Amino acid sequence: MENKRVKLSILGISFSQVQAGAYALIFSEENGIRRLPIVIGTPEAQSIAIVMEGITPPRPLSHDLMCSIFKKLNINLIEVVIYKFEEGAFFSELILENDGITYKIDSRTSDAVALAIRTNSPIYTTEEIMQNMAVVFDEQASSVEEDYPKKVKEDSDDEELSSLRLEALKHRLTDAVNEENYELATKLRDEINRRENIS
Structure with missing residues (x-):
């Protein structure tokens, strides 16, 4: 059960009231009622929010630049996997593909999500993380x-x-x-x- 993957979608971003200068990135599981909140920094929150709101900045942000490099070098971001929570931090990997070869690159979760939302790449986590860290939203x-x-x-x-x-x-x-x-x-x-x- 612990190795089962759970597909996530971004529900929204809100200002963190429990950590100054930070934001809460809220994920929802596909076809489920659990929510996974992850605290991220202001620059990453802004980078994600810009894409969610359909805003085009006058000059490319760092995550836009990375996506341009991916495109130029024919690198595909297959998916993002939030695979571990340890000592108060979530750990993520970028799963990249180039010329038929797959690469796993360690990444901060906020950066990984900022790239995934720009490339329409899916985001996954593990059932173990959802069981331990998610909260259940029950309208009833x-x-x-x-x-x-x-x-x-x-x-x-x-x-x-x-x-x-x-x-x-x-x-x-x-x-x-x-x-x-x-x-x-x-x-x-x-x-x-x-x-x-x-x-």
Whole structure:
């Protein structure tokens, strides 16, 4: 099960409320309800957003330049694979093809996605990553108990999260996902995973 691949599509980009100067790149699985939030830097977020919004910059950006080089040298970006999460970072590979030979190139996930969106190349991850790092968006989710208000506070800090019981964290995670507050959901998910790994 862990080696099964999951195809992803870019759902959107939002400003990160849990990490200053960063953005959350939100993926959705194909034919599924899980969402995979990945924190990326401002330049990469802008580079991806420009393509999503159909904007043509006056001069090519670095990712545009790379795609021009690929085209000139007859290099095809077959796919991007987000294959590992380790020490707070997602690891990705570019799968390239040239003259019938396939190459795997290590890449930051944000750069890999910026290239994939320019070449219409598919993006995949593993089922293991989805099981461990994705959050489930359920439009039919039932209301939580009154102890956990529907409106999740966006300014929850590490100290507050660490003081909550695991069950409370899971309730807040459900709220955050239902409100599409993926930045907070990412923070809650990480705290839940940290505790479950300790136990």
